[in-house]
Amino acid sequence: MIKILVNRTQPSKAEIAKRQDFNYILSALPKKNLLYSPWFYGAIGFSSLAGLFLFLLAY
Amino acid sequence: MTPNLSNFQFSSKPEDDMILIERAKQNPAHFAPLYKKYHDAIFRYVFKRVDEEEAAYDITSCVFVKAIINLPKYEYRGVPFSSWLFRIAKSELYQSFRDKKAKRTISIDSVQIGRVMEEFSIDENEHKREILLKVLPLLKDKQLQLIEMRFFEKRSFREMGEILELTENNAKVKTFRALIKLKALYAQHNPLK
Numbered sequence: 205m206i207k208i209l210v211n212r213t214q215p216s217k218a219e220i221a222k223r224q225d226f227n228y229i230l231s232a233l234p235k236k237n238l239l240y241s242p243w244f245y246g247a248i249g250f251s252s253l254a255g256l257f258l259f260l261l262a263y
Numbered sequence: 264m265t266p267n268l269s270n271f272q273f274s275s276k277p278e279d280d281m282i283l284i285e286r287a288k289q290n291p292a293h294f295a296p297l298y299k300k301y302h303d304a305i306f307r308y309v310f311k312r313v314d315e316e317e318a319a320y321d322i323t324s325c326v327f328v329k330a331i332i333n334l335p336k337y338e339y340r341g342v343p344f345s346s347w348l349f350r351i352a353k354s355e356l357y358q359s360f361r362d363k364k365a366k367r368t369i370s371i372d373s374v375q376i377g378r379v380m381e382e383f384s385i386d387e388n389e390h391k392r393e394i395l396l397k398v399l400p401l402l403k404d405k406q407l408q409l410i411e412m413r414f415f416e417k418r419s420f421r422e423m424g425e426i427l428e429l430t431e432n433n434a435k436v437k438t439f440r441a442l443i444k445l446k447a448l449y450a451q452h453n454p455l456k
Contacts, residue, residue: 224302
């Protein structure tokens with residue numbers, strides 16, 4: 205059932221502004237998964253190649 | 264890092280919003296000026312439709328989180344950024360009604376009731392006002408949204424169309440139909456016809 209509120213007191217502009225919290229908004233954003241980042245695969249690829257190169261160099 | 268907003272000048276031009284939107288697409292921290300600019304309007308939109316103030320603050324936060332997540336998909340196609348945010352707010356509101364986190368509410372003041380009665384060409388008195396408040400929830404939700412936006416929030420048909428994803432003309436026609444429906448319900452419930 206829909207509720208009807210007549211002549212309801214609204215919070216003031218200052219009260220609403222006081223409740224702004226942009227840091228909370230940023231913290232609520234889903235964290236990027238490292239596995240989906242190209243940087244992750246870049247780093248893995250680079251270290252694999254470097255490892256292979258060092259291995260070949262050693263023998 | 265969150266940009267310093269103390270010297271930021273807000274403008275209502277869509278082009279200025281676009282600059283901020285493009286910056287925020289690169290880095291969510293740059294969304295701060297848009298958050299500051301539209302927080303009050305979105306909160307008031309939500310507050311009028313829910314019964315608890317705290318729920319309104321929570322839903323408003325969810326709106327901005329969703330806005331940042333979906334910002335890369337936003338493209339300016341004649342619909343102002345504010346209307347895009349109101350669309351997200353509308354969908355977040357209905358999600359919270361479905362999840363029973365908030366109760367659908369109509370916040371109305373005496374002046375707004377008078378405006379609707381004026382539209383019906385009926386003299387305002389306590390009894391007639393009570394009937395109108397009794398029949399308002401009997402409208403379908405889509406019709407109620409139109410009445411709310413037009414008569415309680417004084418929005419233009421263009422803005423209503425942008426928020427409800429209708430053309431301006433369609434918003435006008437549907438509001439007119441909603442008003443006819445409300446008038447019929449009022450007549451049905453008024454014993455002193």
